[in-house]
Amino acid sequence: MANCVRCCCWLLVLTLMALAVAAAVVFVRYRNGGQVFPIPGMPGAVDRKYGAALAIALHFFQVQKSGKLVNNTIPWRGDSALDDGKEAGLDLSKGMYDAGDHMKFGFPMAFTATMLSWSVLEYGEAMRAANQRDSAMDALQWIMDYLVNAHPSDDVLYIQVGDPEVDHKCWERPETMTEKRPLTKITPKSPGSDVGAETAAAMAAASLVYKPINKTYSSSLLDHGERLFAFADKYQGSYTRTFPELSTFYNSSTYQDELLWAASWLYHATGNHSYLRYATGKNANDFADLGNPRFFSWDDKRAGTEVLLSRVSFFASQGSDVAQDNVLRLYKQTADAVMCILLPDSETAAFRTEGGLLYVAEWDSLQHPVASAFLAAVYSDYMLTSGKTELSCSGQSFSPADLRQFAKSQADYVLGNNPMEMSYLVGYGDKYPERVHHRGASIPADVDTGCDGQKWLESSKPNPNIATGALVGGPFKNDTFVDKRENVVHNEATTYNSALIAGLLSALLSTSSLSESLS
Ligand SMILES: *[C@@H]1O[C@H](CO)[C@@H](O)[C@H](O)[C@H]1NC(C)=O
Ligand SMILES: *[C@@H]1O[C@H](CO)[C@@H](O)[C@H](O)[C@H]1NC(C)=O
Ligand SMILES: *[C@@H]1O[C@H](CO)[C@@H](O)[C@H](O)[C@H]1NC(C)=O
Ligand SMILES: *[C@@H]1O[C@H](CO)[C@@H](O)[C@H](O)[C@H]1NC(C)=O
Ligand SMILES: *[C@@H]1O[C@H](CO)[C@@H](O)[C@H](O)[C@H]1NC(C)=O
Numbered sequence: 470m471a472n473c474v475r476c477c478c479w480l481l482v483l484t485l486m487a488l489a490v491a492a493a494v495v496f497v498r499y500r501n502g503g504q505v506f507p508i509p510g511m512p513g514a515v516d517r518k519y520g521a522a523l524a525i526a527l528h529f530f531q532v533q534k535s536g537k538l539v540n541n542t543i544p545w546r547g548d549s550a551l552d553d554g555k556e557a558g559l560d561l562s563k564g565m566y567d568a569g570d571h572m573k574f575g576f577p578m579a580f581t582a583t584m585l586s587w588s589v590l591e592y593g594e595a596m597r598a599a600n601q602r603d604s605a606m607d608a609l610q611w612i613m614d615y616l617v618n619a620h621p622s623d624d625v626l627y628i629q630v631g632d633p634e635v636d637h638k639c640w641e642r643p644e645t646m647t648e649k650r651p652l653t654k655i656t657p658k659s660p661g662s663d664v665g666a667e668t669a670a671a672m673a674a675a676s677l678v679y680k681p682i683n684k685t686y687s688s689s690l691l692d693h694g695e696r697l698f699a700f701a702d703k704y705q706g707s708y709t710r711t712f713p714e715l716s717t718f719y720n721s722s723t724y725q726d727e728l729l730w731a732a733s734w735l736y737h738a739t740g741n742h743s744y745l746r747y748a749t750g751k752n753a754n755d756f757a758d759l760g761n762p763r764f765f766s767w768d769d770k771r772a773g774t775e776v777l778l779s780r781v782s783f784f785a786s787q788g789s790d791v792a793q794d795n796v797l798r799l800y801k802q803t804a805d806a807v808m809c810i811l812l813p814d815s816e817t818a819a820f821r822t823e824g825g826l827l828y829v830a831e832w833d834s835l836q837h838p839v840a841s842a843f844l845a846a847v848y849s850d851y852m853l854t855s856g857k858t859e860l861s862c863s864g865q866s867f868s869p870a871d872l873r874q875f876a877k878s879q880a881d882y883v884l885g886n887n888p889m890e891m892s893y894l895v896g897y898g899d900k901y902p903e904r905v906h907h908r909g910a911s912i913p914a915d916v917d918t919g920c921d922g923q924k925w926l927e928s929s930k931p932n933p934n935i936a937t938g939a940l941v942g943g944p945f946k947n948d949t950f951v952d953k954r955e956n957v958v959h960n961e962a963t964t965y966n967s968a969l970i971a972g973l974l975s976a977l978l979s980t981s982s983l984s985e986s987l988s
Contacts, residue, residue: 515978520599522884523974525896527601529938529967530608532909535573535615535643536562545914545934549643553630553650554618561630561652564615565608568963569907571643572636575619575628576708576719577767579668581968582612583734584843586674587777588972591847593678595978605971606678613675613690616668620693624700628664628708629653633718639920642912648920653712657700661708665701666727667770669694673734691738698731702747722768725756730770733777748778749796759799762806762817764829765840767965775804776844776851783855808848809862811841811875816863824888824948825878832958835883835893835943839969842879845872846976873977880973883940888948894970895962896937903931904954906961910936911954926954940966 531543535550550571554561565581567574589596589605596602619627631650639648655661672694679687707724709716721727729748736744753759757771765772779801785792810819811827821827829837849872852860860867878886885892885900892898895905904911910932912918912925932954939962944950950959 515595515599518884519880519974519977520601522880522894522897523596523599523601523971523978524604525894526938526940526967526971526974527604527608528896529936529940529962530565530604530611530964532936532938533565533964533967534611535564535566535571536611545909547644549646550630550650554627554652557621557627557652557654559621559627560618561615561627563611563618564630565612565964566643569905569910569957569961570633570636571631571646571908572633572718573615573630574633574719575616575626576664576667576721577963577965578612579616579664579671580767581965582609582616582671583667583674583730584965584968584972585609585612586671586678587847588843588968588975589678590674591850592972592975592978596975599978601975605975609675609678613671616671617690617693620668620697623696624657624704625654626661626665626668626697626700627652627654628661629715633715640908640912640922640926641918641920642909642914642916642922644909645917645919653715655708655711657704659711660701660704660706661711661724662701662705663721663724663727664708665697666724666731669697669701669731670727670734670770672697673731673738676738694731694735694738698728698735701731702728719767723756725752726770726774728752729757730774730777733774736781737777745781745791745797748774749794749800753796753799757800757803759796759803760806762803762810764819764837765807765844766836772804772807772841772844775800775807776848779804779848780851783851783857804848805860805862807841808845808860808867808872811845812862812867812871813875813878814871815865815867822944822946822948824882824944826882826887826944826948827879828946831946833942833961833963833966834945834959835940836963836966836969838879839883839940839966839973842876843969843973843976846876846973849873849876850976876973877977880970880977883970887944889944889950891950893941893943893950895939895941896935902939902941902950902952902960904929904952904960905932905936905939905941906954906957907932907936907939910934910939928954936962938967940970 537548551562564573593602596605630652635648655665672690676687676690707721709720732744732747763769763771781791782797782801809815809817827838827841849869852869883893885898891900895901912922913933941962942959
């Protein structure tokens with residue numbers, strides 16, 4: 470009895486301390502070129518489940534590293550692709566392999582960096598409290614080193630290393646690759662505004678991350694970002710129209726969404742209103758398709774842009790120009806509409822499976838729910854931090870807690886709360902995919918297959934190496950899953966998926982929501 474009284478007291482003291490830390494953190498603001506970057510999230514009260522899952526998810530970036538490894542702890546990984554970029558006199562050895570293959574595709578790799586940066590900006594303190602910030606920064610740095618080297622002059626950006634036709638036919642470990650790895654670049658004559666602008670977005674977002682850490686480096690990233698944006702805007706075109714042979718891989722449906730996304734990041738990073746006007750002026754009319762909610766993905770950045778620009782509206786001081794900007798208001802209204810399709814009880818709710826998973830596409834089916842859940846968690850925190858308690862969806866009213874609940878439900882589905890009772894995050898829980906479509910994981914570390922390791926692809930045995938942190942494509946629409954290595958639709962992991970799940974888990978690290986603690 471006495472013990473219990475004592476422990477209740479301690480609980481109360483701990484709770485009060487956590488609340489004090491939370492309250493202090495909520496009012497911390499990073500000032501960035503006139504824009505404020507508040508930190509939602511509450512370090513000091515870390516949810517252990519999400520903390521453990523985050524550590525696992527971030528591990529996948531170690532698995533995917535190309536180049537000369539530093540302090541490698543994975544016994545089956547080693548140096549690889551050391552000569553990437555040499556034919557152009559560049560060091561493109563770093564960066565990350567795209568998925569279960571060894572391509573370095575610039576378009577999704579830059580998106581990975583943008584999303585990692587966004588996560589660190591919003592939830593860096595929570596990541597630090599969970600001891601995961603260094604790991605996220607290590608991954609980000611490895612990609613930024615590559616992207617900086619890939620942009621050797623104003624109007625040249627290397628967007629790919631490797632020939633996807635050759636690469637995809639070779640089943641081998643990255644450490645034993647001998648095939649030629651040709652380079653692809655965009656130039657004024659061969660434009661690629663989508664990949665150029667996504668890389669500009671990555672540079673701008675990362676420059677914000679590094680601003681409090683290393684000013685010189687941060688400015689140089691920003692400089693790359695501004696020059697890349699100017700290049701992408703001046704010479705407009707889609708990289709998969711310029712290189713039609715690449716359209717069977719990461720086909721970019723439009724490039725205008727990336728231009729708006731990059732301009733929005735550059736506005737946050739510089740405070741220069743010309744970037745804001747880029748996104749709110751004529752381009753908003755021509756490209757943004759405001760009013761129509763969409764899903765966020767490596768191909769379509771519109772929902773992300775709407776949420777990112779809504780941050781400007783949420784935190785604008787009353788009476789300021791930005792608070793009165795009608796187009797910014799439309800961006801925010803569209804972000805609201807995106808949230809409304811995500812909430813399961815909303816009249817405009819999008820389809821979800823029996824098991825409760827938001828389901829948009831079968832190929833890489835977890836991409837959309839995880840990306841959407843990240844946006845919902847961020848939006849919920851913007852609402853709470855700016856004191857907004859209500860989201861209106863065609864007459865129905867929802868709260869930030871409803872958005873957070875949706876975000877949690879998708880994360881929990883991924884981690885095992887689903888009809889298969891399995892985790893789709895490799896290494897988390899006791900049941901997860903064992904035959905992930907991943908060359909390195911499927912071939913024993915002492916085997917040199919040459920290009921011809923087909924038998925390891927076709928083997929029915931579990932992978933000899935565990936690709937810890939891989940988030941596989943995901944289940945069928947009926948919540949079932951087939952753990953076969955040849956099943957690229959459901960059982961391949963991608964580097965950008967890991968950035969999305971890492972962002973979502975970071976957003977969920979803090980254990981209680983502000984609405985409960987501060988109202
Ligand atoms: C690698 O490990 C050494 C020794 O622990 C440490 O000093 C160094 O900072 C590490 N390097 C990186 C890039 O983490
Ligand atoms: C800042 O970053 C630059 C470029 O990566 C590096 O050379 C320099 O050592 C860094 N400075 C500090 C203080 O870390
Ligand atoms: C790529 O996207 C363009 C534009 O949406 C479309 O016309 C084309 O059919 C797509 N190509 C492939 C191979 O999916
Ligand atoms: C803002 O950006 C525009 C376009 O990139 C540039 O021309 C202008 O000089 C910048 N303004 C400031 C104050 O830096
Ligand atoms: C689930 O859907 C897949 C694809 O449509 C189908 O092949 C499979 O048989 C279904 N499984 C069950 C249990 O209904």
